[in-house]
Amino acid sequence: MNTADLGLPVDVPSTALFTDHYELTMLQAALKAGTADRRSVFECFTRRLPEGRRYGVVAGTGRVLDAVENFRFDADVLGFLRERQVVNEETLEWLASYRFSGDVWGYPEGEVYFPGSPIIRVEGSFAECVLLETVILSILNHDSAIAAAASRMASAAGDRPLIEMGARRTHELAAVAASRAAYVGGFATTSDLAAGFRYGIPTVGTSAHAFTLLHDNERAAFQAQVDSLGRNTTLLVDTYDVTEAVRTAVEVAGPELGAVRIDSGDLLLVAHRVRQQLDELGAVNTKIIVTSDLDEYAIASLAAAPVDAYGVGTQLVTGSGHPTCSMVYKLVARAESADPKAPLVPVAKKSSGGKTSIGGRKWAARRLDGDGIAEAEVIGIGPVPAELADRQLLVELVKGGEVVAREPLDVVRDRHAAARANLPLSATQLSRGEAVIPTEYVQLRSGS
Incomplete structure (x- = not known):
């Protein structure tokens, strides 16, 4: 992968250090505890839109795919981590062979989103998924904020x-x-x-x-x-x-x-x-x-x-006053053991202060009215209702560690224009207001 495609200086060998220190210390502790290999599901979403915004815009997905593909701990990166004593030698040895081998699903780039929309879903072992948190959030929070402002201006x-x-x-x-x-x-x-x-x-x-x-x-x-x-x-x-x-x-x-x-x-x-x-x-x-x-x-x-x-x-x-989308990357389900056949258990944060989340691996669909205009963002766990089967929003982006959904930027641009056109007319109003369509939850239960 040419790092120039990521907007990086040519002397930056990978995206692996576009992360927070605690991602690696969590990895080290999970490896020691024997929980690092538990199958896990992380979801990226926002609890609310920026004040006054009627919809969000998914942007940066293509850059996320490049970043995931280029997430490698080469000799220079490992040397830096060793010198700073960020993690121990056992963890460094694990990182040396790191390659994301899981699956990523997400809203196609250019699509619109609303509070609770599972914009990105990352599945794999806890160890390989948790490392991607910061780089995914940094890209999506920035690019989606700019795209939303651009959409309003357009x-x-x-x-x-x-x-x-x-x-x-x-x-x-x-x-x-x-x-x-x-x-x-x-x-x-x-x-x-x-x-x-x-x-x-x-x-x-x-x-x-x-x-x-x-x-x-x-x-x-x-x-x-x-x-x-x-x-x-x-x-x-x-x-x-x-x-x-x-x-x-x-x-x-x-x-x-x-x-x-x-x-x-x-x-x-x-x-x-x-x-x-x-x-x-x-x-x-x-x-x-x-x-x-x-x-x-x-x-x-x-x-x-x-x-x-x-x-x-x-x-x-x-x-335009909102330089970030306040997206978060949360563990929503994990297996009870490292056994690949172990069932997934929904998990979720329950603390007060407006930061609770809903556990479980979710699907999302957009319900349309009789005129083909969006009327609700529907999010659920379990079987998708028949009437929403052809309105599902998540598409496969990475399968078994391989990127499967790269597309030309003009396709993304056209998709956004079409998605915005399918929203109620009030979506384009510049007066303050709530999300232009409600988010409805079905068949959901909180995790523990």
Whole structure:
């Protein structure tokens, strides 16, 4: 596996250290107790959606599969663990041959989810499953938060394309993952070349204010850009005076000018003025792109403006106020012994404080109304009701340690658009509210 595909520096040999110290100490104790080989089922879910959100978006599944496949304890990693005395020699010996050999089921990437949805289910021995907790959660919590924000922005933008341009507002590796998640959520392009290289996302970009300030005047800057990139380029027109800049831009590029970008001011007012000016100058096909700390609310407020595309940075890569999904990874069932034929026993945390969970290996299905619109997320244990048999959500992702469900990112993106379209119309409302459909539990019993 090429670690560059994970957004990692090329000198990082594996994903094995993308974990917490206590995952390895739990492993050591379980090995000593003789419980490490007990067949176990872990599920990843969230107890609630971020405040005001009507649905969540599953994103990062493809990166999870890469991370699981690349979870290897090579000589350098083992040397680090030995030097720091994280675990004993017996545990290091076990880790040296670690290969995940279990099964993973999950919601297909791009699907929507709701409170309690078993987004990922990991099955195998306790030892091999528990080690994957942190890396799975770190990917899903980040990517799903970005995709949910992107989805809301895409819904607010309607048919107008969105440009992801948040690389400079987050960690360089997080920026690549954010670009991927934004594309899943409905963004059309990214400014991040690493994301384009690793995931095939279309990249765009022309110039910043520095390019204008470099030249003796705005005309010289526009002329240099047009001479290099052609008349179809996008000229940034708010370095000095917008009205004068638009006039100069059309004089330099002619009515064939591709677009102008506005990055400051009252975007609604300025966009109307610029559109009128462009039309009067004969540049009727020149598009208007707006940027400047946009979020879904600002995008929605520009719905009536003559804007052709939006560029979004900070608010996107920070999840538009919700940078994580609060997903958890919980043991929900385990065997009573290491015997492969031992039956699974539901288990669950029972403590107070809103952190209880429901034990048992679960299925999930989405019930539709008579018009084919989602009306409930149904979660259960045991046989799936006949009327929900063809509406089950979990698909097999890993079988016997082998990834079986890789798919092109465009397929994931299209899936999300279809899933969002099958939700009630209120799902796209930006006003605060609860999950757009309820979560219903059937045939469930708490673990012990």
